[in-house]
Amino acid sequence: MDSKRILVIGKSKSGKVTFVKALTGTLPSGLNLTSNETSHAGLSHEYTLKNKYFQKEVGLWIDEYTNLEETLEAYASEDAKEVINAIGAIIYTFRSYEPQEWSLWNTFSENLKNPIPIVGLHMDTSSMVVPPDSPYLEYVAFFQTGKNEFGEKLGLERVLEIFDCCEWDFDSNENVSEDFVLPGKDSSMSLDDSELNALVNQVKQLRGSDLDIQERKKQAISFINSLVDERFQESDLN
Structure with missing residues (x-):
């Protein structure tokens, strides 16, 4: 394994x-x-x-x-x-x-x-x-x-x-989707390794921060907006 x-x-x-x-x-x-x-x-x-x-x-x-x-x-x-x-x-x-x-x-x-x-x-x-x-x-x-x-x-x-959200060390023999589709969105996006690593690092820093939950939510929404190039609403997460 x-x-x-x-x-x-x-x-x-x-x-x-x-x-x-x-x-x-x-x-x-x-x-x-x-x-x-x-x-x-x-x-x-x-x-x-x-x-x-x-x-x-x-x-x-x-x-x-x-x-x-x-x-x-x-x-x-x-x-x-x-x-x-x-x-x-x-x-x-x-x-x-x-x-x-x-x-x-x-x-x-x-x-x-x-x-x-x-x-x-x-x-x-x-x-x-x-x-x-x-x-x-x-x-x-x-x-x-x-x-x-x-x-x-x-x-x-x-x-x-x-x-x-954890890292499980995927290998080349496993079927990993290359397209990340956000809930409620018709469009898809492909992330290269550097973009994905940058996003993962941002999320890790946010999870380890001392910010209250509402501020963390606001920053998480801003991460998503930067990826989809359109206004993403918190209700889209429900």
Whole structure:
């Protein structure tokens, strides 16, 4: 499998397998439901990432920790460089918000040489304390559905949107669309590598900024307008 992986990581019983089952429709390979062994560390699975532009098989790695600080130190070490380079997105599952863990993830992400999208996936509806906004982690409540007041998708659908924006190292044997067609538009546009890389870098900088959500939306709309050479309305995103 010539692609980066999704790392699903959390404490024991934090909802890792629940998320993987919801994402893929099946349980991870190697999972022994009759065993008394509760650790899911080392399990793997596969997911077919599919949208209107491409289809790709993406591997999932499942890890489990008892001490997050020690675990993240291991991932940040030089010995784990090859592993980190093979990760395209991280899903951190948790049942209740723990400020220390949220802070550890912020520090870990901030120190990465090449940023990796990290989702803090809240897996429990009984403890809905929402973590503070972070430029490095995106909070998603797994059991929410529909859209918020800004028209943004919630829950698993939001996670899928994030996956669509990740870099998965496409190879020449995969069927990748060369035409990017915006919703509601009849015309299409072709982007060369330099233009596409510039757009990706702009989006990454915007996602990592401290701007409030309305300002980020305004800048995102301006990116789209610069590409389509016509007035693009926020309603076109709905």
